[in-house]
Amino acid sequence: MPEKTVPRPGSLRELAQLLMSLDNLLVSCMRCGLCQAVCPVYGCTFREADVTRGKISLLENLAHEVIKDANSVDDRLNRCLLCGSCQANCPSGVNIMEIFIKARSFVAGYRGLGAIKRLIFRHLLPHPRLFNFLTGITGVLQGPFLKVANRRVGTSKAAVLKPFLGERHIPSLPSKSFSSRHGSIDTAAGKSGLKVALFPGCVPDKLFERLSEATLKALNYHGVGVFMPADLVCCGIPALASGDSQAFLNLTSKNIQVLAKAEFDYLVTPCATCAANIKENWPRFMASYTETEKKDVDSLTAKTMDITQFLVSVLKIDTTPGTKNSNAQKVTYHDSCHLKKSLGVSAQPRAIIQSLPGYELVEMPEADRCCGNGGSFNLFHYGLSKDIGQRKRNNIVSVHPEAVICGCPACLMQLMDMLSQNNDDIPVKHVVELYADSLPG
Amino acid sequence: MPVSHALIQEFIKILSPNQVLTEEADRLSYSYDAAVLTPKIPALVVAPSTEEQLGKTIKLAYENDLPLTVRGSGTNLSGAVIPEPGDSIVILTNRLNKVLEINQEDLYAVVEPGVITSQFAETVAAQGLFYPPDPGSQTVSTLGGNVALNAGGLRGLKYGVTKDYLMGLEFFDYNGNLVKTGSRTVKCVTGYNIGAMMISSEGTLGIFSKIILKLVPPPKASQAMMAVYDDINKASETVAAIIANHILPCTLEFLDQKCLKYVEAHTKAGLPTEAAAILLIEVDGSHQAGVDEDAAKVKDICTKVGAKDIRVAKDAAEKNKIWEARRNALPALARAKPTTVLEDATVPRSKIPAMVAEVNRIAEKYKIDIGTFGHAGDGNLHPTILCDRRDTEEFKRVEEAVDEIFDVALKLQGTLSGEHGIGQAKAKWMVKETNQATVDFSKNLRRALDPKYLFNASKKII
Structure with a gap:
């Protein structure tokens, strides 16, 4: 497979021309400003350049060469979680994610990527064995550096690693990832008559391998055949969010190659971000694929879904709310943006929680407001990410839950960090963990 | 940078560095509001967070002759917070939010x-x-x-x-x-x-x-219904009859046929697209029995006047469905074309049929798309023009049509704006609705309170 390359605008004029390809989308913003109501970044800063209307105006002005400082536009463009709240709330239906994803790619192409990003996106993420090796080593060596931050939440902090981690409270890395423990998996369909491709996603594979284990357990329990090739790579979202569409396309292309050969009914993942990325962003770059790849992308995106959606909507597991145990745990549910706003999945995870006798669901205020993680947003804008996360944390503790449940590993990391830093003894779990725990075995 | 470095430092002394925005990209994002008008980039944007900072900021700006525009969320539809030309300053109020x-x-x-x-x-x-x-x-x-x-x-x-x-x-x-x-x-x-x-x-x-x-005590009960008409005059007669019967609905909304078609295309909610107009009516009050009585009377009036269909909401879900048509009016219209010019001319409520007929005539004359919805109870209509601002020839026709809509509204003894404001968009029309003496009086008032004419100078009265 030849490496994919993406043309880079060499001058401001060329960048403007590329941005003009988005003009039909940009012009449909009627400047009503209703995005201010839901934008998590604007909610902290009250700065117009931080909200979608402001960013669209900046891009329009860059496209028309009214503003010539592409770097300052890029800096503001990147102060965005890509959570999609604005698009879900936009009265004129502006295709905001298309604008932001493409614009980031154009502007990053003009500005160039940093050396570290290039190294990670182009030389680490495409190589699953190297990636597993490095995270495995870290898992073994981290011990002496980590100090328990919050036992109930399951976080640690590391004073020596402060230059890298900042103030973050993090979960420790397991010494073996899900994929290195299982290698490749290929089991036949059982009583369900269905077979799925399991796409764990980097975080549920390497950091929260328990989510992947829970997913596998649920699939096995329901007699669902599982296909997980050892050479799956990152879904590409970190590269794409940083505007490296070339690295993104090469990752996508690798995944397509690995997946397209096999026969399966659905592609499931416990990672809401992976599911949303596969469904929304893989087809976004259709023009860059070969004819075969185009067909494969069409078929793969149609088959992709979140694990809770698969359990409830496809397997139709029994979600009748039963009588609760007398000691049922009071839990609250956080809607991940990629689950609710991108995939429209909000009823299924709740149905699962409500069906379990051991848990009682209480809704928190603003359950679907972004937690502030946003993947690489958390890495590059930690202060903002934390401010946004604090609002989520306050909403969580306002209903006094014994645990918080969500459906996305990135949210999981963020909620753990926020709760731990506030000394709240509230563990965070993925819906599929609750479900798998309720199953025998 | 047209505002001097020294002056910026003085603003920073009153505020703090992150409350004074000087970079081009930041200033540019305060160059517009929700009106379809030409943006203007201010020289400086400041965001006071206390009353004291606000007062000092105003004094400093005024002493230094900076044309000054106050901005909240920038959602008005009349260009009321588009910055002034020249070395102007925008003062944001959104951090004064307690x-x-x-x-x-x-x-x-x-x-x-x-x-x-x-x-x-x-x-x-x-x-x-x-x-x-x-x-x-x-x-x-x-x-x-x-x-x-x-x-x-x-x-x-x-x-x-x-x-x-x-x-x-x-x-x-x-x-x-x-x-x-x-x-x-x-x-x-x-x-x-x-x-x-x-x-x-x-x-x-x-x-x-x-x-x-x-603040007031909230209503404790409500009832909503949709009445469908094949003649827009009957919808208008209904509005008059409801009020003549001394019932004041809390909402009395109107959607014309074009608007219905756009909403139905967007929502597929099963709206009566063949109807000339619909009314969405809600009555509320402090007792269910009284509200039910009013709702029954309204229904009766709708029938007598000649509504061809009346749907009364039986529960909260049905009420929600009835209001969905209205909630989707602007989203449906906004999606149809890139640019949405939302007008606001208002007439005495008995003149609504005449106004809608005129708006449709104007749409035809200038070959543009206009859907009309609005607040029938107070004659405040929102003729919404769907166009593409990049098409300069079309946009010229749109501007002419808007002018003619104002003309018609004034002829029908209405007003330029019911609720969107005069701002930049309609300032030149003030004299037409009132007279030169009114404009002069307003200008004198302004000069007394703003001798240098720096407060949002190009808005309201010019």
């Missing part, structure tokens, strides 16, 4: 100008009280902006508009001195009624720092 007091015994609240309308309404609702004004942008609009433009909404007929809830104000004059007017009492005749003058002053007379708003 609800200072909610008084349950005396039914009022004191707020800073940057509080968001619907957040305020939710906060008072949580305490069992009601703040009725609900402009279309309520989820983001600021109360300061609502007062500055006398924002309306769907509940105008029964509950009134922002002016009916303003009890008192504190604002800064051009010297940065704090002026106080009104009080926390129902009755107050102390001094001039300056609040009434500040309502819809569009940032031309002074800059609010505190607002005292009246």
